[in-house]
Amino acid sequence: MISLADITNRVRTKHEAATSVRWSDAAIHKRINEGLECLAESTYFYERYTTIALMPNRTWYDVRGFTPETVLRITAVWSENRQEWLTPTSQDLLPYDWEQATGEPQEYFTRGIYWLGFWPHPGTSISSNLKVTFAGIPSRFTHPQAVLRDLPDNYVPALEDYALSEMALTDKEYTRSIRLFKSYLAREKAFRDLSTRRLVGAEAGSLMGAL
């Protein structure tokens, strides 16, 4: 695992900015963190789960209130009470009076990027939790010794390319910035393939497919 301080030093080396006269650590950290957010949003590599305590008579839950990270996509919801998975659905598929039904949630849906709803919603007396697994954007690196275990070392150069591209842009080195950004995009795609096609090798291999 490569720490933020190490990534910063590598960026300094590549940008030939050994001192903090032109580029402060804070400025470089900001660009590395932006790269991390871009990478996470594109690749969905950061996977976590959280628990939502159901509230009486509540349909909607703001996912911002349950995790320090930003939720990108809900991948599954498990009901602790019913001991089964909730069915993903859309409000359009529910009956017109779906809001009036109460009981243990059986289906879930989303609105916008923040709101998670359940059908039916709990009645007045309920004590239950839902386990929500999601892919998200990790919290920003803050401490120089911070590491992110989810990000493999061999994809850290993507963050470096991103930061370097941004720095070049600020320095009005337009051509260099474009080249570095393209390099970042190529690494991003490679990481996305790794993240989203994890089972392809195992399944294709077992079925005699050609990899």
Next chain:
Amino acid sequence: MSTTLYDLVTNALDRAGDLDNDIWSRSEMELYICDGYDEFCRRTRILYDQWVIENQHVLGNYQTDLERQLASEKPGWSVTDEPFHITAEHEKNNGIGVQYGGSYAGPAVATSQGAIDIYNATTGNTDVEAFMPGGRLPEDTIDLLRVSYDQRTLKGRSSQQMKTDDPNYENRSGDPQWFIYDKYGLFNVRVVPVATGTASYDTVDGQWGTLRQRLDADSAVVDTIADTGTNNWGILRYRDDVHPMGGRDGTLTRVHPSLSNIVCERYRLGRSLHHFAFELPQSYEKYIEYWALSEALNREGPGQDHDMADHYRERFEIGVARAERRKREMNIERLAAFGGDLPYLNFGLGDPQAPYPYGEPF
């Protein structure tokens, strides 16, 4: 920590290498940031919200918030001193001191002779009741997604369809079944039949202080005397059955009941950065800054650089595309189960393929 307009402007100027404002002033960059924020929210439609049209008696008509406050707080004021909606020629005779003519936005409050009569101050009727024909959505509304009454979805109808379905819909009252959104002004929603103002709101006692939860179905303002019992003070964090309390920010003023009320689900713009913090995820700040930079770099004069401006605009477009995809894939499990335009197959082999080059000559 929440990001403010000041932060965004500073970041944009930093990216432009002009923190000293040699080329672009802060006020100029502010305009670009606010413009980019609106553009991003409008294009991506990612901020979902609910807006409640209070199904309560409207005492007379109102055209502004002040009039509404006066009409609500001082019954009779609007009846005698201000015009109210008139829907037929003979109704003009029923008002005292009304102003004739003019035009008004929004659906009519008084929709029948009976409703008009009770406005007539000469009858001495102080128990004024009126219908609740709908209301106005905030102008930051981008899309109206759904309207519900009493927790039931209302069907959207064009005004022409509604006229065909029920030529007398203007006079109907009762539990709303439909809504119209194309005739009474840009953001005005009209429910059909008009509601009868039966939403039951909490009584808020006290005059000042912070609202807190007292019982499940009761809210109160903290007054200067502490109540007896335990857990009697503190900021109200949620109220059952009410949407905004599921949010993380803000302090309640008054809660909207879902029962017998009109709830509009919508996508909206971000709140004004001059008064509120940036509402989008922190990772989207940069896209707004890219927009501002593309605008700044395209401006004639010192610092103009079309290539850089195009590049920043392209980066903004990438952000828009990512945000749109994110909203689409928020419920990824459903997309995977029912089919959708997933850019990458999560697991599995991909599309089925014949084990030989089907259709090609051997």
